[in-house]
Amino acid sequence: MTAFDRRELLKGAGVVALAAAAGTPALAQSGGRVVVGTWGGDYARLLTKNIEDPILKAKGIEVIQDQAGDAPRRAKMVAEKRLPRGTVDIQGFSAANMFEMSEAGVTEALDYSKLPNAKNLLPSMKYPYGIGQIYSGNVVIYNPKLISPAPTGFKDWLDPKWGSKIGFIDIQYQSIFIAASLAATGGKDMNDLDKAKEVLMAVKKAGGRVYPTNEAFAQAMKNEEVGISAIWKARVVQWQNAGIPCEAVSPVEGIPIYVSGFVIAKNAPNKENAYAYMDAMLAKPPQEAFAVDMGYNGTVSGLTVDPALQKRIGFTPEEEKRLRDLDYAFLAKNDSAMKEWWDKVFKA
CATH class of the missing domain: 3.40.190.10 (Periplasmic binding protein-like II)
Known part of the structure; x- marks a missing residue:
């Protein structure tokens, strides 16, 4: 537990x-x-x-x-x-x-x-x-008006050069760790928490923003407050249907499945x-x-x-060849530590 x-x-x-x-x-x-x-x-x-x-x-x-x-x-x-x-x-x-x-x-x-x-x-x-x-897959979501050239994967999303245009969704912290690990290891490892933390801290210092819910982040995308993040592809479709300017890119490092x-x-x-x-x-x-x-x-x-x-x-x-199931045993074992670092270090 x-x-x-x-x-x-x-x-x-x-x-x-x-x-x-x-x-x-x-x-x-x-x-x-x-x-x-x-x-x-x-x-x-x-x-x-x-x-x-x-x-x-x-x-x-x-x-x-x-x-x-x-x-x-x-x-x-x-x-x-x-x-x-x-x-x-x-x-x-x-x-x-x-x-x-x-x-x-x-x-x-x-x-x-x-x-x-x-x-x-x-x-x-x-x-x-x-x-x-x-089911759906975790993809990079971006606004072409704010982010150019188009990203190809998680490494492009987590590039500090985007500064405050980088968005995070608080309740998606597990997915963020996975994406950051894939970005840091070139798609080789979903579970390298130490390297993921290094990537995330660099983005924090650059001004990345954290939003409490999917809905709050969607509003920020609509207002062009942020321009790039990662979310389930299904959400991208829902937001496109709602008129929010966004596109989806299947990350080259692999597509974690939800x-x-x-x-x-x-x-x-x-x-x-x-x-x-x-x-x-x-x-x-x-x-x-x-x-x-x-x-x-x-x-x-x-x-x-x-x-x-x-x-x-x-x-x-x-893209289906790049779909990757998660390591559920690893997540269950490390979730408390991930959440504690996310709350006390990254969001502090």
């Missing part, structure tokens, strides 16, 4: 204690019900639009969303580990967080025979403890409905809809996506 601190664990424990004191009203009931842990905002809305309303509710399954950031939801899963029945059935996390929860011993070992749609799941998105629902997926809690009170929810998200209609609505690539084969859209959200055959 490394990617969230003791305060988050205590918050999760508090939720458990409150539920117990009140006669466990937070517990999902057996029968036609499933409680889904997820981020809020557009993602939660699209789960309802593309999965819950057309598929689950049509089967008579009542869906309840437990919306929160991933850190408190992870903390709650760990705090509820001692309970025979938890409060949430299925949780949405990044691939790194899914791995961490598996290591914490709070996820169900998936029975893929209960997931008929998993027959089309890409092998790289099939984990013993969870499934990938959507996977968003789901795990089932080991003590899920409605486990069969959790499997039904997981299977529904792998059906063709919602997979295709998320490509349109969010700009993410689907994780099952045989999808029909408009070629023009696929060109914007996907990767060429040559």
Whole structure:
């Protein structure tokens, strides 16, 4: 348990204690019900639009969303580990967080025979403890008006010559470490934290700016306060659709992949409905809809996506060879140290 601190664990424990004191009203009931842990905002809305309303509710399954950031939801899963029945059935996390929860011993070992749609799941998105629902890659984002010539990779993004035009997104600190390591090693190593820190400190001294959220950074890009950073390609597509002046470049050093997926809690009170929810998200209609609505690539084969859209959200055959999965064990082990340095040194 490394990617969230003791305060988050205590918050999760508090939720458990409150539920117990009140006669466990937070517990999902057996029968036609499933409680889904997820981020809020557009993602939660699209789960309802593309999965819950057309598929689950049509089967008579009542869906309840437990919306929160991933850190408190992870903390709650760990705090509820001692309970025979938890409060949430299925949780949405990044691939790194899914791995961490598996290591914490709070996820169900998936029975893929209960997931008929998993027959089309890409092998790289099939984990013993969870499934990938959507994916994208970390690319360089830039404003051609402010940044010229066009960057080719992470090293160009993290060139101190851009000064205050370089932007960072606070919540993306793990991805920033990975990009900085790739920049420093010419694409050879994603995990060289010492060299990554050297690169990042040089950019800090040059005036690089840190923004608290994706949305705050998007506003800064729109106002031309910053001109270059790195973000998931899906976000670039969303921001282009919103009229923000930006282009994407797949980094020559390699394209770290981002996977968003789901795990089932080991003590899920409605486990069969959790499997039904997981299977529904792998059906063709919602997979295709998320490509349109969010700009993410689907994780099952045989999808029909408009070629023009696929060109914007996907990767060429040559770029696909540069897609790189993350070292989830390394991230789980080093996350606390990375976050501490980021907060106390880089942002200080």
